[in-house]
Amino acid sequence: MNYPQNFQELIDCFKLLPGVGAKTAERYAFAILNLDEDKIKAFSESILNTKSKITTCPICGCLSDTNKCMICNDESRNSDILCVVENKKNVFIFEKLGVFRTKYHVLGGLISPMDGINPDDLSINKLIERIRKEKIKEIILALRPGVEGNTTSLYITKLLENEDVKVTQIAQGVPIGADMEFLDNLTLELALENRSEVS
Amino acid sequence: MNYPQNFQELIDCFKLLPGVGAKTAERYAFAILNLDEDKIKAFSESILNTKSKITTCPICGCLSDTNKCMICNDESRNSDILCVVENKKNVFIFEKLGVFRTKYHVLGGLISPMDGINPDDLSINKLIERIRKEKIKEIILALRPGVEGNTTSLYITKLLENEDVKVTQIAQGVPIGADMEFLDNLTLELALENRSEVS
Numbered sequence: 001m002n003y004p005q006n007f008q009e010l011i012d013c014f015k016l017l018p019g020v021g022a023k024t025a026e027r028y029a030f031a032i033l034n035l036d037e038d039k040i041k042a043f044s045e046s047i048l049n050t051k052s053k054i055t056t057c058p059i060c061g062c063l064s065d066t067n068k069c070m071i072c073n074d075e076s077r078n079s080d081i082l083c084v085v086e087n088k089k090n091v092f093i094f095e096k097l098g099v100f101r102t103k104y105h106v107l108g109g110l111i112s113p114m115d116g117i118n119p120d121d122l123s124i125n126k127l128i129e130r131i132r133k134e135k136i137k138e139i140i141l142a143l144r145p146g147v148e149g150n151t152t153s154l155y156i157t158k159l160l161e162n163e164d165v166k167v168t169q170i171a172q173g174v175p176i177g178a179d180m181e182f183l184d185n186l187t188l189e190l191a192l193e194n195r196s197e198v199s
Numbered sequence: 200m201n202y203p204q205n206f207q208e209l210i211d212c213f214k215l216l217p218g219v220g221a222k223t224a225e226r227y228a229f230a231i232l233n234l235d236e237d238k239i240k241a242f243s244e245s246i247l248n249t250k251s252k253i254t255t256c257p258i259c260g261c262l263s264d265t266n267k268c269m270i271c272n273d274e275s276r277n278s279d280i281l282c283v284v285e286n287k288k289n290v291f292i293f294e295k296l297g298v299f300r301t302k303y304h305v306l307g308g309l310i311s312p313m314d315g316i317n318p319d320d321l322s323i324n325k326l327i328e329r330i331r332k333e334k335i336k337e338i339i340l341a342l343r344p345g346v347e348g349n350t351t352s353l354y355i356t357k358l359l360e361n362e363d364v365k366v367t368q369i370a371q372g373v374p375i376g377a378d379m380e381f382l383d384n385l386t387l388e389l390a391l392e393n394r395s396e397v398s
Contacts, residue, residue: 003291004264006245006252013242016234017227028216030288033250035215040250043212046205048243051232053205063232065203089229092202 059130061106061123062091077101080137084127084156086110086144094142102140105130110148111155119155127156131165141169145190258329260305260322261290276300279336283326283355285309285343293341301339304329309347310354318354326355330364340368344389 002008007029014025032040056062057069064070071077071091081102085091091104107122130136141156143149157167173191174183201207206228213224231239255261256268263269270276270290280301284290290303306321329335340355342348356366372390373382 002294004253004262004269006249006264007262009241010245010249013238013245016230016238016242018230019226026288026291027218029249031215031217032246033253035250037250039212039215040246042208043215044243044247046209046212047231047239047246050205050209050228051234051236051239054203054232063203063206065205070203089225092225095201 056088060091060104061088061108061126062104063088071095071103074103077103079103079134082127082130082134082136082139084139084141084143086149090142105139107143107152110143111152112148122152124156124159128159128163131160131163136165138166138168141167143169145172145187255287259290259303260287260307260325261303262287270294270302273302276302278302278333281326281329281333281335281338283338283340283342285348289341304338306342306351309342310351311347321351323355323358327358327362330359330362335364337365337367340366342368344371344386 003011010029010032011022011025014020014028015022020028032043035043053065055064055067057064057067057072059068059072062069062071066073078101082105083094083100083102084105084107085094086107086109088106091106094100094104105123105127107124107127109117109122111117111119111122127139131139139156139160141153143153153169160167171194172187173194174180174187180188202210209228209231210221210224213219213227214221219227231242234242252264254263254266256263256266256271258267258271261268261270265272277300281304282293282299282301283304283306284293285306285308287305290305293299293303304322304326306323306326308316308321310316310318310321326338330338338355338359340352342352352368359366370393371386372393373379373386379387
């Protein structure tokens with residue numbers, strides 16, 4: 001016998017989530033059976049409404065529940081610097097650090113001809129417009145290291161050659177607590193190349 | 200900045216699932232944003248409806264979408280043997296094996312005085328009734344090995360001493376493919392004790 005149809009449908013829904021296979025989906029579906037009615041209702045509504053209630057900020061491209069997002073609306077932030085990130089999630093990763101109160105610009109991906117992602121698919125033109133309009137003094141490229149991230153960083157740097165803006169990128173090297181054994185050669189080479197004097 | 204409120208609510212809902220922490224919940228919530236409208240609607244409805252549409256079979260205690268479950272309704276099954284399992288999920292684990300077409304009895308837990316679970320909290324009386332009424336010839340105790348499982352098995356065996364039914368339990372020993380190094384002493388001792396002659 002297989003699971004009752006309604007139950008199997010719930011399992012199939014959970015399988016839509018990243019990294020969730022059949023066994024995990026079954027576990028989640030059984031957990032739903034054990035939740036209180038009101039929690040089930042809240043869960044169901046949350047899934048239904050999130051996408052319609054959450055919009056993309058027309059300025060920076062981040063998640064927003066108002067038209068202009070809370071970060072773009074925040075006048076207390078340093079508005080001279082833009083932190084350029086790959087996707088919406090990365091904004092919150094940097095925000096959680098809480099060390100840098102800049103504004104952001106979400107590219108919506110990285111240049112990757114192999115996957116058919118060209119510069120025109122990303123909000124690079126919008127970034128240039130913002131730099132001019134908001135008189136940005138520095139952009140920090142905080143992109144995932146690797147072929148796509150470096151290509152995108154280089155492309156943006158090239159475009160901004162003649163603009164009056166400083167272009168920086170986050171440091172690449174050995175992460176804190178890393179075991180040298182498990183680091184890839186590229187990271188180690190880069191860490192050697194970018195070595196700094198111990199002060 | 201934190202996540203927009205609606206989005207945070209969705210993350211909190213995902214945290215209700217077993218083994219899902221903050222990071223996984225965030226990942227799932229972002230995945231929901233990328234789903235199509237119709238999949239989101241189906242997911243939401245599935246969560247809302249599953250509990251109300253799925254009932255417990257009044258005979259065996261398994262998941263059911265009809266009054267009497269599909270297994271209890273299946274006349275082609277061996278009705279001389281009952282496989283006694285801890286919970287609803289275990290029924291499907293044995294069903295997936297597909298080797299044994301018996302009927303089941305779900306206890307709804309294991310005896311565990313430490314957790315306040317006494318024999319009266321389980322459907323043990325119902326099991327005795329079924330054995331008498333359905334003229335069961337054998338019950339297979341397929342309970343999780345360990346203190347609770349063994350206590351429950353012993354308790355049921357004791358209760359059935361004077362009934363005309365054979366009580367068996369699934370073999371306990373070393374699982375196939377196991378690395379001896381990582382097995383606990385109790386399993387190894389049991390495996391030695393229950394050794395069988397190589398034929």
